[in-house]
Amino acid sequence: MSAYSVLERLSIQLPAVTPPVGAFVPWVQTGNLIFVSGHIAKRDGRPWVGRVGDDVTVADAAAAARSVAIDILGTLHAATGDLTRIRRLVKLLILVNSSPTFTEPHLVANGASELFTTVLGNEAGAHARSAIGVAQLPFGSCVEVELIAEV
Amino acid sequence: MSAYSVLERLSIQLPAVTPPVGAFVPWVQTGNLIFVSGHIAKRDGRPWVGRVGDDVTVADAAAAARSVAIDILGTLHAATGDLTRIRRLVKLLILVNSSPTFTEPHLVANGASELFTTVLGNEAGAHARSAIGVAQLPFGSCVEVELIAEV
Amino acid sequence: MSAYSVLERLSIQLPAVTPPVGAFVPWVQTGNLIFVSGHIAKRDGRPWVGRVGDDVTVADAAAAARSVAIDILGTLHAATGDLTRIRRLVKLLILVNSSPTFTEPHLVANGASELFTTVLGNEAGAHARSAIGVAQLPFGSCVEVELIAEV
Numbered sequence: 001m002s003a004y005s006v007l008e009r010l011s012i013q014l015p016a017v018t019p020p021v022g023a024f025v026p027w028v029q030t031g032n033l034i035f036v037s038g039h040i041a042k043r044d045g046r047p048w049v050g051r052v053g054d055d056v057t058v059a060d061a062a063a064a065a066r067s068v069a070i071d072i073l074g075t076l077h078a079a080t081g082d083l084t085r086i087r088r089l090v091k092l093l094i095l096v097n098s099s100p101t102f103t104e105p106h107l108v109a110n111g112a113s114e115l116f117t118t119v120l121g122n123e124a125g126a127h128a129r130s131a132i133g134v135a136q137l138p139f140g141s142c143v144e145v146e147l148i149a150e151v
Numbered sequence: 152m153s154a155y156s157v158l159e160r161l162s163i164q165l166p167a168v169t170p171p172v173g174a175f176v177p178w179v180q181t182g183n184l185i186f187v188s189g190h191i192a193k194r195d196g197r198p199w200v201g202r203v204g205d206d207v208t209v210a211d212a213a214a215a216a217r218s219v220a221i222d223i224l225g226t227l228h229a230a231t232g233d234l235t236r237i238r239r240l241v242k243l244l245i246l247v248n249s250s251p252t253f254t255e256p257h258l259v260a261n262g263a264s265e266l267f268t269t270v271l272g273n274e275a276g277a278h279a280r281s282a283i284g285v286a287q288l289p290f291g292s293c294v295e296v297e298l299i300a301e302v
Numbered sequence: 303m304s305a306y307s308v309l310e311r312l313s314i315q316l317p318a319v320t321p322p323v324g325a326f327v328p329w330v331q332t333g334n335l336i337f338v339s340g341h342i343a344k345r346d347g348r349p350w351v352g353r354v355g356d357d358v359t360v361a362d363a364a365a366a367a368r369s370v371a372i373d374i375l376g377t378l379h380a381a382t383g384d385l386t387r388i389r390r391l392v393k394l395l396i397l398v399n400s401s402p403t404f405t406e407p408h409l410v411a412n413g414a415s416e417l418f419t420t421v422l423g424n425e426a427g428a429h430a431r432s433a434i435g436v437a438q439l440p441f442g443s444c445v446e447v448e449l450i451a452e453v
Contacts (some may be wrong), residue, residue: 100437132439
């Protein structure tokens with residue numbers, strides 16, 4: 001099943017690329033690698049604010065990470081013209097806005113990782129990754145994800 | 152206008168590469184990609200210390216990020232022999248030493264992003280990036296930037 | 303002296319690759335670059351827990367970083383079939399679980415950097431890197447390292 005069929009089955013609509021707030025671009029392609037800028041979690045078009053361990057649950061943060069993955073697929077669609085051109089994901093960096101005592105950023109990260117493998121399949125969607133808890137993120141958002149993909 | 156002309160117009164002198172404190176090197180080239188080590192902000196040759204949200208203002212941190220960008224251009228000059236060999240910047244990771252309540256690392260990051268696009272131009276200087284707030288940085292510096300460039 | 307001879311001389315046994323906890327893979331190769339997932343520090347097969355500046359000393363954290371480097375060599379051995387296929391390391395990201403006042407993540411990072419250069423030699427082992435202090439890491443581990451290597 002193609003990525004677009006899966007998205008349709010899941011009732012996921014890819015968003016248009018959000019213009020970055022700042023002096024940078026949403027992605028850069030060099031050779032056959034696409035480096036995607038950090039995308040922050042949003043809800044209803046606004047930053048999905050909060051710190052996991054304080055005022056955001058793991059389940060909500062995982063849902064936020066899943067929503068970032070959808071936004072990144074939107075960016076990859078714009079970057080490639082066609083998601084089927086993605087040969088495989090390479091690496092994710094998942095940043096979780098964490099209280100100093102929250103030790104499960106990997107569970108939050110799974111929200112993004114699982115969406116990618118569901119949509120792109122187990123081969124193209126498989127990726128290396130690091131998940132870490134950070135002190136803060138742009139606009140106070142609870143999750144940020146950056147990604148490298150191979151076309 | 153070439154990168155060197157812009158630097159001259161801005162009265163910016165590129166520093167020599169600072170030898171790393173530790174068992175690593177300032178940059179590695181693999182294929183046509185140059186991976187530049189994290190550079191911390193310095194002032195008067197010493198670490199530019201502080202935490203944004205505590206004892207460093209956003210404006211000062213953005214100035215610190217700009218100064219890191221200048222130091223990285225010095226490293227890229229050493230790596231390439233000639234900045235005009237840089238085909239484009241690829242990605243920046245901007246790390247801001249943040250209090251848990253400071254939610255504008257992107258404004259700090261703009262200090263670096265804008266210097267790069269000013270010096271290298273809108274095409275070669277455009278880059279993907281992620282900006283994040285971290286708990287601490289080497290020597291207590293307020294900003295650290297790492298970068299990937301394509302030659 | 304080959305990497306394997308050095309490992310034998312140091313009485314280091316490479317571990318088998320630990321299956322990731324989550325929807326990702328331990329490494330991805332794209333072209334001649336291998337992107338290795340973040341590896342957390344372990345002791346006696348369990349997460350090496352703690353925060354530097356609170357309940358973990360710099361010396362212990364550097365030992366933890368060294369142990370992560372060994373685990374990553376195990377992963378690189380699995381990825382390459384033979385460590386001598388590694389042309390060089392490219393970049394390390396060393397994440398240190400830090401109290402807000404711990405300003406020496408670079409000393410912790412040296413534990414990993416030095417093991418790599420010892421085992422792979424000064425040429426193949428030399429690498430760019432960034433060392434940062436983060437709010438938390440998976441399972442509360444004190445150090446996490448991710449790496450890019452060229453084959």
